[in-house]
Amino acid sequence: MYEQVARVSDDVGMSPAPLYRQIADTMRSDITAGRFPPGSKLPSERELIDRFGAARGTVRAGLNVLITEGLITPAQGRGYQVQQHEVFTLDASRHENLLFSRPEDGDSFSNDVRHAGRAPHQEFRVEVTEASAEAAQRLQIEDGGRIVLRYCRRFVDDTPWSIQATQYPQWLVSENPRLSDPGDVVEGTTRYLADRGVKQVAFHDEWATRMPTPDEARELQIGPGIPVLVWVRTGYTSEKRPVRRTVTIFRGDLNRVTYDLGDTDALPTEEVNAA
Amino acid sequence: MYEQVARVSDDVGMSPAPLYRQIADTMRSDITAGRFPPGSKLPSERELIDRFGAARGTVRAGLNVLITEGLITPAQGRGYQVQQHEVFTLDASRHENLLFSRPEDGDSFSNDVRHAGRAPHQEFRVEVTEASAEAAQRLQIEDGGRIVLRYCRRFVDDTPWSIQATQYPQWLVSENPRLSDPGDVVEGTTRYLADRGVKQVAFHDEWATRMPTPDEARELQIGPGIPVLVWVRTGYTSEKRPVRRTVTIFRGDLNRVTYDLGDTDALPTEEVNAA
DNA sequence: TCATTCAACTCGTTTGAACAAGTTGAATGA
DNA sequence: TCATTCAACTTGTTCAAACGAGTTGAATGA
Structure with missing residues (x-):
């Protein structure tokens, strides 16, 4: 009352x-x-x-x-x-089918961006470091073991889109040297590894959000009020062996992620998922 | 030079x-x-x-x-x-197996929280409205058709954790009246529907991040500098029929999400995924 | 002993002023 | 015509002062 x-x-x-x-x-x-x-x-x-x-x-x-x-x-x-956003949607669950794509298609980022009629651009940097305690645990290598860090900053039409750091255990890089090539691996590293017998058949994904660190804000050219999406993907072979751990920082204002789960035949064939 | x-x-x-x-x-x-x-x-x-x-x-x-x-x-x-965070991890891919859990376990939120040794608490509210153009499209009903909105605000130890709004098409609620019950559906609505023959066999998930609206900031008791995670899950029956669309707003500082993809046998059995 | 009061601390809000620094477009001059 | 200059905008930074409002703990008094 x-x-x-x-x-x-x-x-x-x-x-x-x-x-x-x-x-x-x-x-x-x-x-x-x-x-x-x-x-x-x-x-x-x-x-x-x-x-x-x-x-x-x-x-x-x-x-x-x-x-x-x-x-x-x-x-x-x-x-x-x-603010005006133009949202780009990443289908994270589709990526597990990446191994079945044709090699000449190039890596999935360039692929997706070009498919959207935009111009992709990537910068690479490679470092060799000692594994942190966490990295060692996740990649199941001995503490302080060597890992190769493969950095990648991605742009769409010269707008910074995401920064990525992938950790590979040293043993994997020794057997697949192009991983330490600071240049682009045109067909994508996952595809490159698969062609050489290291097939990632399972992934563990983690998602989180937070405000960017000052470094991230600079690299992604974002100001206050724009959070980032943090994606951590660990890839495993059929022998339960983790072969890589990729940390991707997305501009939160420009990116969306989707996962299709369960009996995908029951999902609408043509997702008309305009934002 | x-x-x-x-x-x-x-x-x-x-x-x-x-x-x-x-x-x-x-x-x-x-x-x-x-x-x-x-x-x-x-x-x-x-x-x-x-x-x-x-x-x-x-x-x-x-x-x-x-x-x-x-x-x-x-x-x-x-x-x-x-700031001190205590992070709670939600396994979103496990939820597709929810139908196979035992009914007496209760809904998955209470389940997860109690399993972590914390006290869950939920507030419910139900509304009947006309579907927006987007909602109508996603739920595949005629424009302006009736939908039932089921709100839920969740707490962990009296800390606001997430706010959720689920849209059900009217036809579904007519056949399953407890959906419009403003109280808790103890076993969880997904389970309730499954027991009545409406099994969700596939999900389409969307994730995004942004700063909260003032309303959300008030409901979640978060100040500046804390983004929210936005989760939109659409559930489909085996007849490719969408039966619900759930929008969940998580406090970004308290929540993480994980997905396991691919051949899950290849993943480590006991994920020691401490943050 | 115990509840109350209150001074001294904390951050919250608002004003007004001044100068620095980036942007734009019109006036200027070659 | 075209490049340059520059006045008049814009936001960025910093200072000083005053008062409002929430919190805490010590002093006070019953």
Whole structure:
């Protein structure tokens, strides 16, 4: 009976929200209502100061809320712009079928991106290090054993997309030297290994999200308010032997992941999964 | 030839990093180096003002960087505390085997949480609405058709863990009325449906990350710097018929997800996957 | 002993000012 | 015409001051 009264007192009886939050709330609903569509420019701080009758610091505090929510991006000299994302979807469960793809198709990233009509680009770097305790455990090698780290930073149309670090145990690299080739392995490393008899028949995937470290934010060119997706895939051979551990950091605003599970015949043949 | 000179000028020749960023960088490395372990308190603003010789606003700007990185949390009157996470791992691929579990085990959430020695708690709410265009398409019903929305907010030891909204097409609820029961379906709704002949044999999962909306931040009790994981699972029967679409919002700092793919016999039997 | 009060601490909000630095487009001059 | 300059914008950084509001523990008093 007093439900509505209680609600009202939640709003009215409480001390009013601080001004900077009112500014944030107002601008947020203006954005989500479409009055400032993605890619458009917000009013300048000067205009907002006049509109809300607030000091500059207060206006900036309000805008900062929206920045940390990933809604807007500031640019010195140019104003604030509403974020516009273009989402790329990765089908992680399809990747287990990668071994059956044709070798001339190239690696799956370039493949997917080109299929979407975009231009892929990759940078590689290879390092040899000692395995950390965790890496050693996951790759089932002795503590402090050698591993080869294969870094890869990926771009789509020159926009940084993901950074990847794959750990291979030394014994595997010795038998498959192209893994330590700092250049691209055109057909993809998984395919390369499979062709040489090291078939990954099972994967353990882990997904998490967090804010990027400063290094990651720099490499992926993302500012505050944009989280990253962290993907850790461990690949196993049929002898239960782990052969690689890949850590991929995705820009959270640009990427989605899908898994198809169970009797895939029961799934719609043509997933019309527009975001 | 001038490569190195350019590099040096990037570091030395450039104007020094602004003071608030120096403060952020210093405090960040203090934290990551373990000088302020998780759960410990940072020096007060007053102390940092003295240590860095900066104005209070500048110190706060520095700390704000760490807040939006999810590293620290401020509390009025109590100071800044280094974040401490306790991560809960959800095995999403195991859930496809849920139908073969024993009915008396209860739903999988309560199950998992109790298995970890924690106290689960759930709140339910049910609504009947018209399907949005997207919902109608995904659930393969006519546009504007009725759907039943089943909300669930989950807690672990009274900490908000996730909020979930499941859409069921009206025809399914008519045949299985307990779906519109605002209370808990003890054995889990998937199990309940399976027992009544509606077996979900395939799933399409989508994962994404973003910053929470203000509503989500309130419901999950998370502040700036903590992203959410968004999980959308669509369940299909063997007749290729979608029967539900579940959207789950997880606190990103508390949750991890795993998938086991491929020939699971090749995976280590006892996953010692400590974070 | 025990509950209360309250001073001294903490962070939260807001103002106003000043200068630095990046961007843009119009005016300028070759 | 075309490149340059520069004024007038934009956001970025920093300072100083004041008051509000939550927390804590020691002093106080019953």
